[in-house]
Amino acid sequence: MNLSTRTGRVLLAATVTLGLALGATACGGGSKNATSSKGTELVGILHITPGSAQGSKLSGTWFRMQEIGKAGKYMVNANSKADGGHATLLAPGTSGGLRFGGYQSAPTPAFDAKGNALAAAITRPTKFFGVDFSISTNPTDPQTKTQVAPPTVYLKDGKITADLSAWGVTWNNQVFNQGAPKPVTSTGAKAIGQEKAEKVWDWVAGKYLEKAPAATITGKGATGTYDPTTGKFVLQWRSLIVGGPFNQFTGIWHLEGVFKKAAAAPSNG
Amino acid sequence: MTTPSLLAELTLPAAPPVVRASAAPVRRRRAPALVLLVIGSLLVVGPIAGGLFVKVASGQQMIDAFAPYITLDSLDQYDGDLRTLSSGVKSVDAVYADQKIPAAKYPGVTAYRTDGPAIDRRATTLLTRIRAAQPDYQRVSDIGGFDRIPFLLVLCGLALAHAGAVLLGGRRQRAGGAVVLALAAAVVLIAYPLVGSLPAGTRAGERLQHALAPVMTRATVRQEQDDFVVLVQAVGELDTAFRAEPRTPQAHAQLNTLVKAWPRISSDLASLVGTINDNLTDYQALSDLDATTSDVGVSGLKALPWFLVGVGAVSALAAGAALASQKRPRKALA
Numbered sequence: 001m002n003l004s005t006r007t008g009r010v011l012l013a014a015t016v017t018l019g020l021a022l023g024a025t026a027c028g029g030g031s032k033n034a035t036s037s038k039g040t041e042l043v044g045i046l047h048i049t050p051g052s053a054q055g056s057k058l059s060g061t062w063f064r065m066q067e068i069g070k071a072g073k074y075m076v077n078a079n080s081k082a083d084g085g086h087a088t089l090l091a092p093g094t095s096g097g098l099r100f101g102g103y104q105s106a107p108t109p110a111f112d113a114k115g116n117a118l119a120a121a122i123t124r125p126t127k128f129f130g131v132d133f134s135i136s137t138n139p140t141d142p143q144t145k146t147q148v149a150p151p152t153v154y155l156k157d158g159k160i161t162a163d164l165s166a167w168g169v170t171w172n173n174q175v176f177n178q179g180a181p182k183p184v185t186s187t188g189a190k191a192i193g194q195e196k197a198e199k200v201w202d203w204v205a206g207k208y209l210e211k212a213p214a215a216t217i218t219g220k221g222a223t224g225t226y227d228p229t230t231g232k233f234v235l236q237w238r239s240l241i242v243g244g245p246f247n248q249f250t251g252i253w254h255l256e257g258v259f260k261k262a263a264a265a266p267s268n269g
Numbered sequence: 270m271t272t273p274s275l276l277a278e279l280t281l282p283a284a285p286p287v288v289r290a291s292a293a294p295v296r297r298r299r300a301p302a303l304v305l306l307v308i309g310s311l312l313v314v315g316p317i318a319g320g321l322f323v324k325v326a327s328g329q330q331m332i333d334a335f336a337p338y339i340t341l342d343s344l345d346q347y348d349g350d351l352r353t354l355s356s357g358v359k360s361v362d363a364v365y366a367d368q369k370i371p372a373a374k375y376p377g378v379t380a381y382r383t384d385g386p387a388i389d390r391r392a393t394t395l396l397t398r399i400r401a402a403q404p405d406y407q408r409v410s411d412i413g414g415f416d417r418i419p420f421l422l423v424l425c426g427l428a429l430a431h432a433g434a435v436l437l438g439g440r441r442q443r444a445g446g447a448v449v450l451a452l453a454a455a456v457v458l459i460a461y462p463l464v465g466s467l468p469a470g471t472r473a474g475e476r477l478q479h480a481l482a483p484v485m486t487r488a489t490v491r492q493e494q495d496d497f498v499v500l501v502q503a504v505g506e507l508d509t510a511f512r513a514e515p516r517t518p519q520a521h522a523q524l525n526t527l528v529k530a531w532p533r534i535s536s537d538l539a540s541l542v543g544t545i546n547d548n549l550t551d552y553q554a555l556s557d558l559d560a561t562t563s564d565v566g567v568s569g570l571k572a573l574p575w576f577l578v579g580v581g582a583v584s585a586l587a588a589g590a591a592l593a594s595q596k597r598p599r600k601a602l603a
Contacts, residue, residue, distance in 0.1 A: 068494065075498065076377070078505025085505075115536045129501045130508055131532045173536045174543065189330040189551055191322035192416060245497065245543035247490065 039156025043101035048257040051089030053082035079127035106136035117170035133171035146183035180237035301591035306433025312426025327554030357527035358385035381503030408473035428454035451588035458581030462574030
């Protein structure tokens, strides 16, 4: 074989491999290139304040589950006394709260024999209809099977916006994404080889047609406030459950706490 | 002195012209090659244009997704769950009657009392349908490689189209190979359904698709979600405030059983409802596949294996005709 032809083929193969790897990385998570337009990225841990309730007035960290299509009507969790069971209070887990800039993945297995969720880093497992539920953030969302960015938060003009697309709930052997924005599901039926072909096409389209890869998230992120002086932090969002047994129920989440800067976490945690 | 010539001049008679024997001209009939080309092209274009790849993959995904729920053991467990829920309603009725409990005191448990029998009927109907469909489900899942059928069609189509094109316009020396290729593709198309369990599987698939039609709807999922909310709220109250209500030992035992079994029951129900919900699109794709030939009054699923056999047979005949045509010398021109 002609040396130059062989070298050319090796170079071509290397270029394609590199391109595929870069393409896969681009598909896999959020880019930090837009940091300047989004504001300043905060990397560290939101040490969450435990939830508390006085009558229907809630503070700290809590969540509610709204019934399908019934604005203001929430599921009554008999295991919670907050707001007559209409809200469930959350307490910090072993990490003290939510890490920005890294994942806090669900353990394996994610459940005990009775369906209680075992993830305990972000919040302490909490009874919900008789079974412990918990939170985790995973590189691949367990429900949608979509690769998602780690939780990220940006501060701009005193307001914060967060990508919590990795926010996933585990309860009673079920997993459902409760993030904001929402991951686009990757669980649709695909013909053999279709997934790889789509990845190659995304790469080719991105490289030669200057076309952005298909979006992996949709909708708005979480919003809130942050006081850089005290570190006081409030973050809230609504998340529609898409798919699974609780399809079309809506989770309403409210996180309060104190943000402490920390080094970026390992990419998979 | 002169040397006499040793060789006399030889005069040869003029030789007749040499005529090279040429092969007998072959009549290349175009019809068989055209048939192969058209069939091949349709087999390549049809599955792609008709979305067959995604429809078949959807069917396969649905079959795989239901695998854990449609076993006899799993169905027996669901029956047990329903018995526990039904006993719970009777026990709650007894406690309400004995203690003269006002309906408004435990809204969740009261809703369970009221809706319990209807919830039980709906769940029983759903499970009865699924249980009845279990043998057909098994036959469908036994097909194996269902999602590879479009690839088979396209590959055979490419082979047939290539053979047809060669026979039509390629070099004559390649005609034999083209005929062999076409015959091989035809044999694959005929053999695949007959050797495997495809006819039985697709017949079962058609029955399964009709049997699950009332189950695989948004309305069913929505109703099951509503029923789940009633149950989950009731068990929550049974496990907390309602525990204070005096009750007979029998009612106490039955309600305790319900509360203890609830995590498993709710997991079973949630998993099944979730699987139904997440496969509605897959089910629709399978229905669309079955309806592909509805215009001619035939089930697409049932027709699929015989379509393969038919196409294979026509292709084999066309390849055979092409072969015969290659061998037959043309009659000498008068």
